[in-house]
Amino acid sequence: MRTFQRFAASSAIALACLSFQVFAEEPSAGFVDFGKFTPPSGGGQFVEVNVKSPLIGMVIRLTEKAEPEVADLLRGLHSVRVNVIGLDDANRAELGERLLKIRAELESKGWERIVTVQEKGQDVGVYLKQRGEEAVEGVVVTVIEPNKEAVLVNVVGDIRPEKIALLGEKFGIDPLKKLGDATKKKS
């Protein structure tokens, strides 16, 4: 009886360890940890959107009949994170440095900068993490407008360039069309 109890206990522990191993997810290669941001003390704008795969899956089920192309694009996604932080005198320098650090880190980890725009005080950078020639694992968009706001976007998942451009054309969203074209040219 004691032997059986020991066997049962050790099997339970082994199963628990195995399940922890199975369920302990490693972040995807396209995921970038921007860190925590706090709202500006001066009451400026602060927006944070963090949508992960369970919610994306639910949106897919909701939209697949009415908008199959949207559902098809969403199907490959794992997560979407958006941060918009209003800049004021208190946080401008710190956030500017942080964004430059994030960009340097992306380039050191093999992300490719495919779009660079510096005009009207705006500094825009778009980075891609590609898997082979056909698929994109992650997209990062960074925008700094020193007198206004800083924007960071990270989309993680199996992103097909032709689908991004298709969505941009369907809904008349120019930035998506440009991004899709840029990724198509790159691949």
Next chain:
Amino acid sequence: MNALATHPLATYAAATHSTARRGFRWRWLVLTIGGLTTLAAVFFITLLLSFRMGGEARAVRHAVFAAAPGEWSPKIELGVGRLPAWIARTGFHLFESRLNLPPEARFGVDAFRSADVGVYQRRRSAASSSPGAMFADVDQAMDERDWEPVVAVQEGHQSVRVFVPKNVSNIRDAQACVFVLERDELVIVSARLNLEPLLELASSKLHHLPFPR
């Protein structure tokens, strides 16, 4: 035979058997009444408790009150749990033909599962935590309940946060909790919906609208 029937022991046995049968009936009667009373009591207690605010809304309220201390008083505080929602849906379907409501109302009623609403006003305020610290406290409180933030917006004196369960996946049982804090007013809304009827309604409406090109 007659002697046996009139024997004192036989008389005693007959009397005891009759008493035992009456006692048996009384016992069943007491058990039945007791059981029905208990069921009714459980039903009414469950119904009363269904009008309390749910756990997530209370957790947000507690975290916000701690991060923004002061004299908070409720203007509205109401929860409608699953049981009253089911009663309302059943009643609606029974009397649907007599109520002159638009057809869209049916979709809304079918979708509704439960909801909590709280509106609070702060009369006297003490020194508050920074918005970032308040968000962190509320996030922590909801994380302990396995909920996560999906949207956070802060502008001026207004803060908005939307939470969903970490394992959200069932469109027939979708939950969300929203809080809005503006200066000294706090609004918390937590709801559980079946999204299928709403999707059906949205699909029927969308087919009549031109898509943007």
